[in-house]
Amino acid sequence: MLRRTFCHLPGVGPHTETRLWEAGISTWDDLPKAPVGVMPPAKLERLRAGIAASEAQLARGEVHPFVQGLASQHHWRVFPTLRSAVAYLDIETTGLGSPGDIITTIAVYDGQQVLHFVNDQNLNEFPKVIEKYEMLVTYNGKCFDVPFIERFFDIRLEQVHLDLRYILRQLGLGGGLKGCEKALGMDRHDVAGLDGFHAVLLWHEWAKHGWQRSLDTLLAYNVADTINLEALMVYAYNHLLCETPFAAVETVPNGVAPDNPFQADPATVARLLSSAW
DNA sequence: TTGATTGTTCACGGCGATTC
DNA sequence: GAATCGCCGTGAACAATCAA
Numbered sequence: 001m002l003r004r005t006f007c008h009l010p011g012v013g014p015h016t017e018t019r020l021w022e023a024g025i026s027t028w029d030d031l032p033k034a035p036v037g038v039m040p041p042a043k044l045e046r047l048r049a050g051i052a053a054s055e056a057q058l059a060r061g062e063v064h065p066f067v068q069g070l071a072s073q074h075h076w077r078v079f080p081t082l083r084s085a086v087a088y089l090d091i092e093t094t095g096l097g098s099p100g101d102i103i104t105t106i107a108v109y110d111g112q113q114v115l116h117f118v119n120d121q122n123l124n125e126f127p128k129v130i131e132k133y134e135m136l137v138t139y140n141g142k143c144f145d146v147p148f149i150e151r152f153f154d155i156r157l158e159q160v161h162l163d164l165r166y167i168l169r170q171l172g173l174g175g176g177l178k179g180c181e182k183a184l185g186m187d188r189h190d191v192a193g194l195d196g197f198h199a200v201l202l203w204h205e206w207a208k209h210g211w212q213r214s215l216d217t218l219l220a221y222n223v224a225d226t227i228n229l230e231a232l233m234v235y236a237y238n239h240l241l242c243e244t245p246f247a248a249v250e251t252v253p254n255g256v257a258p259d260n261p262f263q264a265d266p267a268t269v270a271r272l273l274s275s276a277w
Numbered sequence: 278t279t280g281a282t283t284g285t286t287c288a289c290g291g292c293g294a295t296t297c
Numbered sequence: 298g299a300a301t302c303g304c305c306g307t308g309a310a311c312a313a314t315c316a317a
Contacts, residue, residue: 010306011291011305011306013305013307014306015305040293040294042293043292043293072282073284091317092317093316093317096279096280097280097317101317104317139315139316140282140314140315142282142283143283144280144281144316144317145316147281148317163282165282165283166283169313175315176314176315177315196316196317199317200317280315281314281316283314284312284313287308287311288307288308288309288310289306289307290305290306290307291304291305291307293302293303295300295301297299297300
């Protein structure tokens with residue numbers, strides 16, 4: 001979809017891009033044969049120069065300049081290009097970001113393997129590991145996960161970042177991550193019903209009593225979020241494609257969801273979900 | 278409850294086409 | 298060549314939303 005995009009260039013908005021597509025200019029390669037009258041000659045010349053520059057950037061593997069010129073509601077278009085270097089990311093913390101709140105666990109799924117990081121164990125390895133990914137996919141990560149990580153580790157995450165919250169909202173799916181999963185019939189298996197507040201409680205149980213079952217349940221919950229992010233990303237991409245003329249030729253396949261390496265403790269989940277809490 | 282981000286709406290300005 | 302008009306991109310302001 002990247003090479004069908006024109007609205008990353010100055011002076012080109014959605015209207016102009018749609019007009020180009022309708023005129024048969026489906027990819028950058030079609031630009032030389034643009035029909036007379038599709039746009040003023042001077043503008044067409046600037047467009048050609050812009051596309052030539054974009055071609056050069058992509059040839060050098062530079063996607064960032066391309067994304068910077070693209071309005072955020074179109075960032076989903078780079079997904080297939082960077083899919084092999086995507087990290088689906090989710091963090092758990094002790095709160096919403098008040099002073100003193102810390103990151104307890106981080107789960108990263110890259111489409112192949114699941115990585116997890118635990119405070120006081122291997123959390124300090126996270127900045128080095130996340131460096132190798134070129135794109136982050138989160139839910140509400142622009143407001144919560146990424147700013148929290150940047151403050152906590154005092155680092156900058158420079159990757160292309162897709163926040164599914166806004167993309168799914170465009171498609172009429174709201175109600176938080178769990179709401180979106182429910183609307184799409186996605187199963188959360190043994191962590192169904194748990195939410196972020198339960199994750200805080202599980203961490204306190206682990207920290208205070210050292211209960212392994214509490215940490216395992218927390219990690220099962222954390223990892224489940226990241227695994228489901230891939231399916232949500234593919235759903236969003238394929239549905240947004242339907243708003244372009246290219247749905248039939250650009251659709252991406254679903255990934256194969258891995259088994260969650262952590263299992264929630266049923267008794268712990270039942271206790272958390274009971275009225276006592 | 279807080280703060281950051283986004284989409285939506287609206288107004289403005291630039292640019293090109295048209296008319297005289 | 299100048300004046301006018303209309304299209305479209307851009308930016309500001311505001312409301313809505315979501316995370317643990």
